Amino acid sequence: MKATITFLCFTLIAFSQPALALVLQYQSKVVILSQQELVENSNITHEMYGPFRRQTVIYEGYNLSQFLQLHLQVDAKTVVIDAIDGYKMTLKNIDSRPLMLVLKEDGRPLSIREHGPSRVIETDLGGKDVRNISLFDDWIWMIKKIEVVDG
Amino acid sequence: MVKPSRTLSVVSVGLLSVTVVITLVLLNTVRFDGSLRALFNRDHGIYDHAMVDRSKKYLLNTLPLIEDFNDSVEEISPVREEVLMQFDLAYAYLNIGRYLERYGCVEPALDNILKLRNDIEKGANQTFQYQIWAEILTCYDEVDKSQDELKANLIERALIDSRANQFWMNVGVIAVYVLAIMLWFLLEIQHRLGRKSETEKEAWQSRAMTDHLTSTYNRMALHETLESLVEQWPVAGESVGLVFYDIDHFKKFNDTFGHVAGDKALRQVADTVNKLLPMPSDHYRFGGEEFFIVNRETEHSEVVELADQILSTVQKLNIENPNSETGFLTVSVGVYMLEQRNYTAEELITKVDELLYVAKKHGRNRVIDEFTGLDG
Numbered sequence: 001m002k003a004t005i006t007f008l009c010f011t012l013i014a015f016s017q018p019a020l021a022l023v024l025q026y027q028s029k030v031v032i033l034s035q036q037e038l039v040e041n042s043n044i045t046h047e048m049y050g051p052f053r054r055q056t057v058i059y060e061g062y063n064l065s066q067f068l069q070l071h072l073q074v075d076a077k078t079v080v081i082d083a084i085d086g087y088k089m090t091l092k093n094i095d096s097r098p099l100m101l102v103l104k105e106d107g108r109p110l111s112i113r114e115h116g117p118s119r120v121i122e123t124d125l126g127g128k129d130v131r132n133i134s135l136f137d138d139w140i141w142m143i144k145k146i147e148v149v150d151g
Numbered sequence: 152m153v154k155p156s157r158t159l160s161v162v163s164v165g166l167l168s169v170t171v172v173i174t175l176v177l178l179n180t181v182r183f184d185g186s187l188r189a190l191f192n193r194d195h196g197i198y199d200h201a202m203v204d205r206s207k208k209y210l211l212n213t214l215p216l217i218e219d220f221n222d223s224v225e226e227i228s229p230v231r232e233e234v235l236m237q238f239d240l241a242y243a244y245l246n247i248g249r250y251l252e253r254y255g256c257v258e259p260a261l262d263n264i265l266k267l268r269n270d271i272e273k274g275a276n277q278t279f280q281y282q283i284w285a286e287i288l289t290c291y292d293e294v295d296k297s298q299d300e301l302k303a304n305l306i307e308r309a310l311i312d313s314r315a316n317q318f319w320m321n322v323g324v325i326a327v328y329v330l331a332i333m334l335w336f337l338l339e340i341q342h343r344l345g346r347k348s349e350t351e352k353e354a355w356q357s358r359a360m361t362d363h364l365t366s367t368y369n370r371m372a373l374h375e376t377l378e379s380l381v382e383q384w385p386v387a388g389e390s391v392g393l394v395f396y397d398i399d400h401f402k403k404f405n406d407t408f409g410h411v412a413g414d415k416a417l418r419q420v421a422d423t424v425n426k427l428l429p430m431p432s433d434h435y436r437f438g439g440e441e442f443f444i445v446n447r448e449t450e451h452s453e454v455v456e457l458a459d460q461i462l463s464t465v466q467k468l469n470i471e472n473p474n475s476e477t478g479f480l481t482v483s484v485g486v487y488m489l490e491q492r493n494y495t496a497e498e499l500i501t502k503v504d505e506l507l508y509v510a511k512k513h514g515r516n517r518v519i520d521e522f523t524g525l526d527g
Binding site for chain 2: 053055084085111112115
């Protein structure tokens, strides 16, 4: 019964959510944020070399841990991220890593064509070879849902 | 200092060289393997096709969908949305810095994808735009082909690097083994020099402590022995007897028969006494015709018995000496048992010499010991 209700809720949410919305979930708690409000409320700016852009970029967005704490009231450690293109990835130890949820690049909101609407990046390249983009597996594009699985 | 054995040195050098070689090989393998993985990883390598392939796949996904809504009279909104999404994804996966930087066709291709997308968004029931599609697909092919060429070049360079790497690793391995052999050689030389030096040292020490005429120890050796004895004494259960003997009227013997005969007589007496000595005893030539015996682990009575044997055996050599009362070469003997450690070596010699003097004073050819006084 509970599973049916949850399924129906998610179906309703899916149909009712605005275009390019970001879904946050922790257990039964679900928060849906439109891209517009996400862009407007971005609270940190970070300038660094973008390996996929091959140039220095100014990123705007949120500290991922603080963002999840703010909206889900949980100190997240492990999250599962779903992307629009079907990519799915688990990120661990996010509370101790310099991860940023990016909404704007050089002052422009991200669209799918710029690997948005939201994207997770590491704000510290940690000496990685920027030529080798295989080292940036944890930079997740086109995020549509973030689920906290280990709070 | 304990010297390491030769076997241990050789084993250590061997193990060290093998360890260094294995470390070299492992480091080399790990480094080379890591760099190959970074370059040629199937999905994420620097020169992979993953991005451009995905872009192409998303673009081609739109074709059947476009066909669908072209044929429809009514606009099918969800299909149109899906087409827009596929165009966006195709754009995103081609919109990569390294493609834009490297290939001139990518930027026009992106513009073309955007144009197709925007036309669809505006609601156009477009016919297939061959020219635009051809340009985009040609660009994909160009990128694909160039990526292949880059990959081939890189593989060739990696192989050349690998050969150079292999060469230098072989040089390294040979160098390690040459160094190990040199080290072993130096250790061996040092070992042999050390052994030779010790043998020579022992020979010199032996010569320095030996009287060349009688082959007994000399006076220097006696002093060392007595000093060591006094320092260590008393050792539990050990009693030490000191015997000092002197050939009677030997100066006159020399005057009568000459020094060659005198030397011969000295050798005969020393050899004879040597044969009488129990173990552990040491025989020293004190000087001239005077000899000293340090007799360890022995009782007073045994020392006196030894002295008596010396007395009678020397006389039985029947070496003629007209100056002697018996007509043959005889000796006088002093016997002293070590009692305390407060004496110096010189004082001990004096103690026994005093007893020998008593034996001389009382007519020679006799044994005098500290307890029994005049004996024989």
